[in-house]
Amino acid sequence: MTRYAMAVDLDLCQGCRGCMVACKVENNTVEGNFWMYVFRFEAGTYPDTKITFLPRPCQHCDNAPCVKVCPVGARFKREDGLVLTDADRCIGCRYCELACPYGVNYFNWQKPEKAQYAIVDWRDESIESVTGGLIPPYKNPDLDELWGDEQRRTAGGGHAKGVMEKCTFCVHRVEKGLEPACVDSCPTNALVFGDLDDPDTPMSRYLRENRTWQLLEEAGTRPRVYYVGGTPPTRHQTEIERPKATV
């Protein structure tokens, strides 16, 4: 059996937020939604301050409160450990968002097409002559496929108004033997992904060789994301800046 997990090495993370961008491009998420989010904390007072980073994907919990509360089974856990949302079944009650202690869920408050980043007017004639009428972002057709034994529409974001979305560990890539986009793009290899049941994967080795901790262990969620190095976040840390986006 496969048991997917992720490791985040906080000693290697340099807070570049490349993973956040990779996730957005890969998953077609709308403006202001960060399935992968990197906290940039500052502790202490100037000049004695310490900057730390904390990437926060969905923890794909083994005892996932979001799965428990979903009234229709749209949020479910697969045998390989991925916690996914069925875009065709979700009724948009947003209970999962509240049950999750990590704040990783993003609801589509409006039609996703309306909520995409609009840095330039893509319908402008001069721009259309170059783009040939294509409106970015490019949407990977894989995101509309049905995946897994369950054959459910679980990959990517920006599907429909009124449904919930969140990190999928890039199910559409994992099914093809690829790594999630964030892991693939990390320049310092701070993110590791793989099968825990195979002792030879880098992921298993990583866990064997390092001391790990988990985020909000007290919530009893049994996450599938393991942190290496650094320290768990506390209330004494404040975020350097708040994500800027209109939602």
Next chain:
Amino acid sequence: MKVEKSLPQGVGKFTPGWIVFIAVAMVVLIIGVLAYLYEANMGLIVTGMANIGTQGGATWGLYVVMVEYFIGVSLAGIVLVAFAHVFDIKALRAISRLALLLTTCSLMVGLLAVLIDLGTPIRGIINMILYVRPQSPFFGTFTLVAVGVLLSSLMYLYLDGRRDAAYLADIDSGLRWYHRLWAAGYGDTQAEQERHRRTMFWLSILIVPFVIVALSTEGLVFGIQVGRPGWFGALQAPDFIILAAASGLANLIVLTAIVRRVLKDDSTLIGPAVFKWLGGLLLAATAAAVYLQIVELVTMLYATPGNERLLADALLRGPYAWIFWSGLFLVVFGLTLLVTQAARRQWSLGVLIIASVAISTSVVAERYLTVIPSQTHGMMLPYEPGSYFPTWVEFAVVAGMFALGALLIGLFMKVFPIIPLDGKRAEQEVLVDA
């Protein structure tokens, strides 16, 4: 000279006052419906809600507050009627139908509010039937509350009214077909009366624990979420029930006073004993609510665990402080009025209404503080605090909910007597010249 019967309590007669009332309620309802259609078209983006966490919003807003409020209000009516049946409290008989009507209408409005809040309401109804999961706390809302309590209150209302319907079916009026339908062959014989009495008695005994269990699930929706500071705790369910009782009784008092006023000639049917009972019960429920609130406040002030501290600050001196303290003031004010009246053994209707309005408003505040602050100030990871303020769409839709409730009650009063006729039939007969 012959004795001819006419429909009692203004049933079937459209007075100017009633028409104005219905017109106003219709206008408010239509505005609410239009606001909702706008929301359905644009998405919930037109509300003040946003995602929790990085977007610093509240993903459950005023609609969920109103779901909790309306479903809460529904508790008191049905339990009161059951209570009156079991203990044979004659004084409460006059308002039994009104109480059941309040339960039914507020429950319908509350359940409608659930649908209004969903991202995909139509799919919501379909998928709740196709894929319902008993493990979700919402299961209680959709089964026990939506089906169980709503059906029992409708059944109760129906059974309770059959005797009157049989009587009304004898009167020649445009509504005769309806009263016949309701009576469904009931002939008011001795045996039927006895069977009816027995059914109502056992129904009442069963209904009280059932309704309390069903409505407790509304508190559990919040209480069993370990990941939400301010929600997680065993007190949520009893808290929900106590506040529900207080808000329900407060609404019932105001409604009874209005009905008494409207009925004019029949106003004597609702005697002072009714208000004495309602006032006393409201006093007990409010006292229990204040007690629970103080226990929570002391715990919060004395030892706030890590993640709850930010939340406690937000409540006591932060952005929610004005709601918290005014809510507390209103409930204590209402309670003081009730206690003074009880001590003087004199219940003035005016004071009772003021106390009821104060208490009911404080329950709305309390529900708001249960639902919202934990989302903006209760994140377990160090996200920046968020904020939430409802938009005009939410206010318009909520006003529409109240209008719908008022409309349902107003319409009912024109097709069926709101006060049970029972032994008072003779009084309803008017003498006309042959």
